[in-house]
Amino acid sequence: MFKKAFLLLTAFCLIFNLVDAQTTRLVNPILAGFYPDPSIIKVGKDYYLVNSTFAYFPGIPIFHSTDLKNWKQIGNVIDRPSQMNFMGDRVTRGLFAPAINYHNGTFYITCTQIDHKGNFVVTAKNPAGPWSDPAFLPSVRGIDPSLFFDKDKAYVVYNGDAPDYKPLYSGHRTIRMNEFDPVKLTASAENQILVNGGVDISKKPVWIEGPHIMKVGNWYYLYAAEGGTSVNHSEVVLRSKSATGPFVPYENNPILTQRGLPADRKDPVTSAGHADFVEGPDGKWYAIFLAVRPYEDDYYNTGRETFIAPVTWKDEWPVINADVKEIQYSYATNIKENKTPGLQPQSGNFKYSVALNKPLDYSFLFLRTSDPSWYSIGKDGLTMKLKSETCAGTGNPAFIAKRQQHLNCSFDTELSFDTDKAYEKAGLVIFQNEEHYYYICKSVDEKQRPVVQLYKSGKAGETELLTEQPLTANAQGKLQLRIRSNGAFYAFDYATTAGKWTTLKDNVDGKFLSTHTAGGFVGCVFALYATSNGKETTSTAKFTRVDYAGNDSVYR
CATH class of the missing domain: 2.60.120.200 (Jelly Rolls)
Known part of the structure; x- marks a missing residue:
């Protein structure tokens, strides 16, 4: 009798805990409105996220969360005119595609000041700021730089020109890598090509960009956007046993895209790509990425927004939104929500x-x-x-x-x-x-x-x-x-x-x-x-x- 009661109580507790844990739905977009090109980092139990701002000032908002659902803006990275300004730039120029990293007690953000000095890095001990004045990286010639720290080495990886500056077709780009000194904030003069064109250059892929490298287990994963930042946008992944390659593409690329879906589907999400991966507080993996919500065909006014979707590992490959093709407006999770009273929502109505x-x-x-x-x-x-x-x-x-x-x-x-x-x-x-x-x-x-x-x-x-x-x-x-x-x-x-x-x-x-x-x-x-x-x-x-x-x- 006691054993039966104990088993019933145990089952009840398990069910209660499961239901209690699954109380958080991540609502898309997690940052509604003009918050494009997201990049994310986890430090302890804290998550920090940044976005592009182009010629708006202050530049590069930085958000904080502990549950991937509730986000609070804690500052802006470029918040002093002495760091830089965008006078004379059209509003769609300025700052392109920041990436955030953390190493040995220091936060790093890399970004591109398009049309001017190019790629730069800023640092801070506190992600809320103040952030340093930019250190420009003249040898990093391209856009969308991000950092990767690997034991005693550091690298900056970015979108660069076609080999020998001779593109085979319009949109032919490369992913390149330079060594990076995290103390002097300099990059080596030499670079190497990690990806030429995209996952399959015979198909003339365009605009391979927004690259990141992460190490999970024994594999180094290089993932990047491909196809341009409109309706053909996608995310692709390659992997290697070494941070410097050679990188082999996943045979089932892309790992995220909304192209090819019925145009008349209800409440569509389109143009998904430019992703960054992070491990959630529930121990599962998630991807944040940009996408848009059109009201008709390809018409949208709210800009490119920050979305989230779960990541499934298949044969040691990360696949975003693996269970359904369409990006969902919400996902049930086992994450425990940490909602701050009075915090202004960034998602839903x-x-x-x-x-x-x-x-x-x-x-x-x-x-x-x-x-x-x-x-x-x-x-x-x-x-x-x-x-x-x-x-x-x-x-x-x-x-x-x-x-x-x-x-x-x-x-x-x-x-x-x-x-x-x-x-x-x-x-x-x-x-x-x-x-x-x-x-x-x-x-x-x-x-x-x-x-x-x-x-x-x-x-x-x-x-x-x-x-x-x-x-x-x-x-x-x-x-x-x-x-x-x-x-x-x-x-x-x-x-x-x-x-x-x-x-x-x-x-x-x-x-x-x-x-x-x-x-x-x-x-x-x-x-x-x-x-x-x-x-x-x-x-x-x-x-x-x-x-x-x-x-x-x-x-x-």
């Missing part, structure tokens, strides 16, 4: 409100550099001086942004701004790049009557006035402005009385802001924006808060 009477948090973005001379924060809000620069140029306009993180969302603010000059404007912009944005703003018309206006960007800094409405006398104080996204369409609203919204214009073409139309590598951001359009002025605009709410059907 969420909303937030930020009072602009305190220092801006790490997620706010500027264009190309940070210059506190044109804005200040007081107890009643954020005051921005109108600058002559516009967001159509390549300077540092009065522009402070947050990412669009859902297909269906709204972003609003409260504005105090008065002017008698038609060239002075302040409001909200939904911005993809210098030639693809919409701007809802307060200004005056040609007769100096206050109006709310909606502009659409054009070529070479030109803008088109889509519509305007006069504002009544009670709008001389605070005005609320709101932008709503509904996949392929945007709507623009205003309110002269708090909460009583009037639609200025709806069903505005959202595809104009898509990566498919605009090109480049970034995603849309909502920005507080004030400009005097090339003229000098002393005028200011005050913003008291920003509110965001995202509500995508796949999470309901």
Whole structure:
């Protein structure tokens, strides 16, 4: 009798523990919105993740987690203009593909400053910063560098030119390796080719990039993206008994891709690749990677986002998302969730409100550099001086942004701004790049009557006035402005009385802001924006808060 009761109790405990352990679902994307080119490292029980930011400043956000689900941004790697700035760069240039590593008490991040000095490394003892000034690596000629530490040796591995600078076809690249000195932060002058073209050069593979090396058991695994960062994107893997090769490709490559799936599948995820592997807190392996959520065909405005999927080991090869072809919007795990009270979610549906009477948090973005001379924060809000620069140029306009993180969302603010000059404007912009944005703003018309206006960007800094409405006398104080996204369409609203919204214009073409139309590598951001359009002025605009709410059907 006792034995039977004991066995029943044991079985109950096992079942209870299993159910209790499987309470964490990893929801994709784990970082919603414009968080491309992810790289991850595990140090003890802590995980640190970084992403590309291109010409936005501060550069390279760094996130921390203990459960791979709940992520907190703890800083930015490039957070001082003295480290570097991106003045003169188009928004889709700047910083490409950072990689994070840890060795002997030091964190290392390698990255590419495209079009300028190229590849560099920065270090820190604390991942929250401060990070060192960049040490550039002139002998590492290419993009997407990452480090690998192997006993008493260290290497930098990266995407390089075709052999002898003679590509056999468009997109022909190599994966190369240089020895790296982790103390002097220098790379050897000599390099060797680890991969030529891709896993099978006879098939003319393109854009082998984003490489990493890891050692698991007795094997060294070299894994990289292949196929370009659009719908043909993929991840491939090779292995060797030596860190320097020769590397043999997996016969069932790619180990991750979404190409070839039915285009009409429900809630598709596409363009998956640029992966990094990590062992989870449950002892299982996971891959983080970039992918996108289109609302139609290849149209998406939220940019390339950070996703996660489980890794299955098959005959000592890692395969991502092995059980189903389609990337899932959530995965059940045995991970114990560690949720911090008050932590802003980065996945699923969420909303937030930020009072602009305190220092801006790490997620706010500027264009190309940070210059506190044109804005200040007081107890009643954020005051921005109108600058002559516009967001159509390549300077540092009065522009402070947050990412669009859902297909269906709204972003609003409260504005105090008065002017008698038609060239002075302040409001909200939904911005993809210098030639693809919409701007809802307060200004005056040609007769100096206050109006709310909606502009659409054009070529070479030109803008088109889509519509305007006069504002009544009670709008001389605070005005609320709101932008709503509904996949392929945007709507623009205003309110002269708090909460009583009037639609200025709806069903505005959202595809104009898509990566498919605009090109480049970034995603849309909502920005507080004030400009005097090339003229000098002393005028200011005050913003008291920003509110965001995202509500995508796949999470309901």
